[in-house]
Amino acid sequence: MINKIIYSTAEAVADIFDGATIMISGFGEAGSPIELIHQLIDHGAKNLTVVSNNTGSGLVGLAALIENKQVKKMICSFPRTANSTVFPELYNKGEIELELVPQGTLAERIRAGGAGIPAFYTPSSVNTPLADGKEVREFNGQLFVMEHAIKADFALVKCLTADRYGNLIYNKTARNFGPIMCTAAQTTIVQAKHIVEPGTIDPETVVTPGIFVNRVVQVSNPADESKLVADNRRYPW
């Protein structure tokens, strides 16, 4: 029998090792798996490379993971946002690395990683500093930059509803990077607000097919990151 349901967030992240590359879903707080991230803080794995669009805000979630010095390098498109102070401070002190990637290139590198495509050519960033040192090639009279796929050891993803096969649906714009990150990690760990019986999710509406998911853990009342930030909360509590 296939049952990907795990009964605690601690168990779900227990095998994350030092030096791992971890994809973390979310665009700002929408879709950020804050409970899994907090569990990773408790777990303590270090020297992580994190692939995520942003760098978190306030002192909770991804920002707290960075503040706890567990992240060696960020791969992201927009590392500064309102209320984002942890990453800029460490970056200016030279204590964290940054690989800045255009957002669509980041998405496509992750998609390619999941799809077995090692590299691809994109028009984004041609003639800009973000193409420096990369192969540029002409197709049909236009220039394109070669970009490499990204794969991860683990993905931490937030969804709305899952079943024991790992089929997922998401909530509104919290979907963002979740579906592609699920495909590109060796081990995909998902937190779901609801877990339902197989067959409850209409097969026509499944967004992430279960084959891309390894573990599902229920988090019935995920925290609202902006509320935690507004209340000046800090993790660990």
Added chain:
Amino acid sequence: MVTEKNTIGWSRNEMAQKVAADIPDGSYVNLGIGIPELVADHVPPGIEVIYHTENGLLGMGPVPEKDLADPELINAGKKCVTAIPGACYFHHADSFTMIRGGHLDICVLGALQVSKEGDLANWSTGAPDAIPAVGGAMDLVAGVKNIWVITEHNTKDGKFKLVNQCAFPLTGKQVVTRIYTNLAIINVKEKNLYVREMAPGVTFEELQRLTEAKLINESGK
């Protein structure tokens, strides 16, 4: 270098109105963060425009009443928005397939500098202590059919923004097709800037004095 502050010209809302008036019925449009967001408030009645936001929504509607705001329904600026009837959600690779694949008709962006050839700089001043951040700007300019810039004609301290060559790091080369400023509407064609319309009270001579790049007057004034 131009020193005095401009007191004539269009307001930000009037600039947004000018942009909105040029959007054809049925267009798929991506609006950048900041002044471009004002454009949605000025689309004339009877014109249907579908707004794309790169974080995964086609059919973005206006800002909700405060108690209806959903932190999982946001725009690219991470502000709460709504979804119109007929909207759809999708993941990031699909969203940038729409962008990079040339499926969107118009993108309206802000600018730090635009060159006479249509080069755009809008993501970094290159300052050594600045945290670089690019978001989706480089993908948008690489893929959307029409890139329109909406910007003040000069910087707050009176420096040129429409320049011969961008000093700031580029977002894209030869990508901008039209520029809406507080003083004029300018088309970029064949590596030159053609003035289509000037704000009331602006003369071509004055406009040229406030612009480093050479302008060609097509306004009929």
